[in-house]
Structure formats: C-alpha cells, structure tokens
Amino acid sequence: MDLKEIQNLIKFVSNSGVAEVKLETGDVKITIRTTLEGNTPDITYVQQAPMQQLAAAPAPVPAAAAPAGPSAPAATSDDNSKYITIKSPMIGTFYRKPAPDKAAFVEVGASIGKGDVLCVVEAMKLFNEIEAEVSGKIVKILVDDMSPVEFDQPLFLVDPS
Incomplete structure (x- = not known):
C-alpha cells in the first residue's frame, strides 16, 4: 500500500x-x-x-511434525548403539569440504584415524576443523553439507571395530 x-x-x-x-x-x-x-x-x-x-510464524509447523518422528529413530538407535557418535563442538555451519572446488574430507565407508579432519564448522567467519576422536570407519554422515548445526548435534557415526 x-x-x-x-x-x-x-x-x-x-x-x-x-x-x-x-x-x-x-x-x-x-x-x-x-x-x-x-x-x-x-x-x-x-x-x-x-x-x-x-x-x-512457520516454525511451529515442523515442531508439530517432530513428535510423530521419534518412533522411527528409536528403532534405529538400537542398531546405532554399537557406533560412536561424533558431535559438533559448537554452533555453526557444517561443511564437508575444505573449499567448494575440493573433495569432501570423508565419505561413508572411509577409514579414519584419531586426529583426522572430518569436516569444518564455520562460526562467526572462523572455519574450525573437526577432528576424529577415535579410529574406525565412517558408517553414516548425519548432516547435509552447508547445513546449520547446533552444539552437541551428532555429525557422524563411526564403527570403531
């Protein structure tokens, strides 16, 4: 008007x-x-x-859908109990690659060692490398590239055996 x-x-x-x-x-x-x-x-x-x-205003809609979802992850959490979860140490944006034109740090099935860089979390224009806490094999990547992540949000599932 x-x-x-x-x-x-x-x-x-x-x-x-x-x-x-x-x-x-x-x-x-x-x-x-x-x-x-x-x-x-x-x-x-x-x-x-x-x-x-x-x-x-649209935020309550996904929150209403969330209670219906936990029944499915509850079943998969039993399967995932043998895996180690690597979590985000901070709030920021999750990146699987060091740069847009580079290859991803890790893929599903990749063997990793303690201290290997798994991803980058950007917070306040600082890019923080997230390193593996354990050795093993990447079973699942739980976050999409360039997605926002919260503190303590699971990022990777690792099979330590």
Whole structure:
C-alpha cells in the first residue's frame, strides 16, 4: 500500500462518520481513529510487521511434525548403539569440504584415524576443523553439507571395530 492510497483511505474514513477502522494487508497494519465529529482524524498508525515475526510464524509447523518422528529413530538407535557418535563442538555451519572446488574430507565407508579432519564448522567467519576422536570407519554422515548445526548435534557415526 502506498502513501496516496493511505491518504485516500484517511479521507474516506473521516467523511464516512465511522469512529475507527483497522486494516491489515500482508505486512502492513493500519488503524484510523476519528473524533466523534467525524471530520478530522485523531490518530493514524501505520506499522510494518517485523521480518522476524514473519520468519518465526512457520516454525511451529515442523515442531508439530517432530513428535510423530521419534518412533522411527528409536528403532534405529538400537542398531546405532554399537557406533560412536561424533558431535559438533559448537554452533555453526557444517561443511564437508575444505573449499567448494575440493573433495569432501570423508565419505561413508572411509577409514579414519584419531586426529583426522572430518569436516569444518564455520562460526562467526572462523572455519574450525573437526577432528576424529577415535579410529574406525565412517558408517553414516548425519548432516547435509552447508547445513546449520547446533552444539552437541551428532555429525557422524563411526564403527570403531
């Protein structure tokens, strides 16, 4: 809604004799209150909804879907109990490659040794190499490349045998 449309709306409301009108379209909210005489607008508010509210609105949908999911991972967690989980030591963005044009640090089935670099987690423009805590074989990579990760989020499953 542009300024000319808002001005026309204010004139229309003041001439109509209505005391208050509220209008919401997209991310714009307008409230027009007029005095009882009806000719002059008393207060006019024009607000734009913050972008964070718009982005946060869809968040409850995945949360509602999450309770249905644990039954399937519970069955696989028994299978994964013999594996060692390598977790993220920080919040950041997970990268499987040292650079976009380079090969991934490790693939599923790769043998790793203690201290081998498995991935990179970028936090505040610093790229932190995540090293293997154990020797073994990569069984599963639990995070997609260039995905955000949380502190203590599982990244890899390693078979130590």
